[in-house]
Amino acid sequence: MNWNSKDLDTYFQQKEYIDTLLVPLLKIDTTPEQLKASTSSTEFLMHLSNFIETQFKGRMMVMPPFTYTQSTSLNEMGEVLQKDLQQLEFKHIFYLTTDREWTDVETYGEMIWIPSIPLESMDKQLRQTIIEDQLRQVLPTLTKKWTGE
Amino acid sequence: MSKNRVSRRQFLSYTIMGVGGFMASGTIMPMLRFAVDPVLQKEGEGDFTATPQKVDELTETPVRVDYTIVDREDGWYKSDESYSAWVYKEGDKVIALSPVCKHLGCTVNWGGDKNHPDQFFCPCHDGRYYKNGDNVKGTPPIGPLDEYLVMEKDGYVYLGGTTPNTLV
Numbered sequence: 513m514n515w516n517s518k519d520l521d522t523y524f525q526q527k528e529y530i531d532t533l534l535v536p537l538l539k540i541d542t543t544p545e546q547l548k549a550s551t552s553s554t555e556f557l558m559h560l561s562n563f564i565e566t567q568f569k570g571r572m573m574v575m576p577p578f579t580y581t582q583s584t585s586l587n588e589m590g591e592v593l594q595k596d597l598q599q600l601e602f603k604h605i606f607y608l609t610t611d612r613e614w615t616d617v618e619t620y621g622e623m624i625w626i627p628s629i630p631l632e633s634m635d636k637q638l639r640q641t642i643i644e645d646q647l648r649q650v651l652p653t654l655t656k657k658w659t660g661e
Numbered sequence: 662m663s664k665n666r667v668s669r670r671q672f673l674s675y676t677i678m679g680v681g682g683f684m685a686s687g688t689i690m691p692m693l694r695f696a697v698d699p700v701l702q703k704e705g706e707g708d709f710t711a712t713p714q715k716v717d718e719l720t721e722t723p724v725r726v727d728y729t730i731v732d733r734e735d736g737w738y739k740s741d742e743s744y745s746a747w748v749y750k751e752g753d754k755v756i757a758l759s760p761v762c763k764h765l766g767c768t769v770n771w772g773g774d775k776n777h778p779d780q781f782f783c784p785c786h787d788g789r790y791y792k793n794g795d796n797v798k799g800t801p802p803i804g805p806l807d808e809y810l811v812m813e814k815d816g817y818v819y820l821g822g823t824t825p826n827t828l829v
């Protein structure tokens with residue numbers, strides 16, 4: 513499911529099935545020499561979360577990316593998310609990010625860190641293969657949570 | 662002076678500006694993509710799209726065929742929309758099924774469940790379908806997988822819009 517009103521209605525009716533929240537965490541780095549890398553990782557994260565959404569539409573609500581710039585305190589942001597996301601009644605919460613710094617932050621839910629791959633220079637087919645490969649990396653984390661109860 | 666007073670007109674114009682600002686804001690653009698998505702997925706009937714799949718390489722075992730409808734513009738970036746189908750041959754007839762699960766819309770895979778290698782499997786809530794798309798009773802899906810309209814041209818498979826399953 514996507515974070516829009518139509519999908520939210522479906523969510524309300526099918527809560528028992530849609531038990532997982534995916535929160536993409538998107539860093540925008542505004543230092544000039546990082547701009548290119550920043551757009552590249554943005555594209556990567558968006559592609560990957562969209563792909564995960566189509567694969568697991570019926571089980572997951574995929575949020576729009578939570579976006580922050582490089583001076584943001586991740587500890588604070590993590591605390592706020594922890595507090596606020598808890599109010600949603602999802603059994604499982606996953607974060608998806610290419611920003612390695614999140615791996616040191618305490619969060620409510622499971623952090624999935626995945627290094628960004630520059631997709632922009634690839635043709636369609638290769639890009640799809642890469643994204644699928646990345647999903648395969650992420651998959652064990654998801655299924656472990658899903659089946660581990 | 663009038664700092665604390667917001668007239669009706671001001672209020673209205675704030676609201677409108679608010680909406681405009683919302684639309685223009687770069688960080689919110691991905692949401693637009695989400696919002697626009699269902700519209701994009703609706704395909705016009707009668708439009709067929711070429712796939713890279715050769716007809717004579719098909720067998721009775723479903724294979725995943727990915728194809729792209731080019732130049733779809735959406736809020737996030739100009740992108741080509743990707744679609745998939747499960748395609749196989751039944752005698753001389755080419756059959757293409759939609760991978761979209763009829764329960765809540767996850768993507769199904771052929772042979773995705775080790776215990777049922779000859780069925781489609783939905784990983785979300787263990788939904789299953791027979792090869793013709795019929796849903797296995799007792800699993801969550803409430804109907805059979807949709808079928809794509811299929812056309813053969815120059816030895817390749819062309820796919821059109823989806824229709825309710827005619828094989829079940």
Ligand code: FES
Pocket residue numbers: 529570571762763764765766767783784785786787788801802
């Ligand atoms: S979405 Fe396929 S079984 Fe629930």
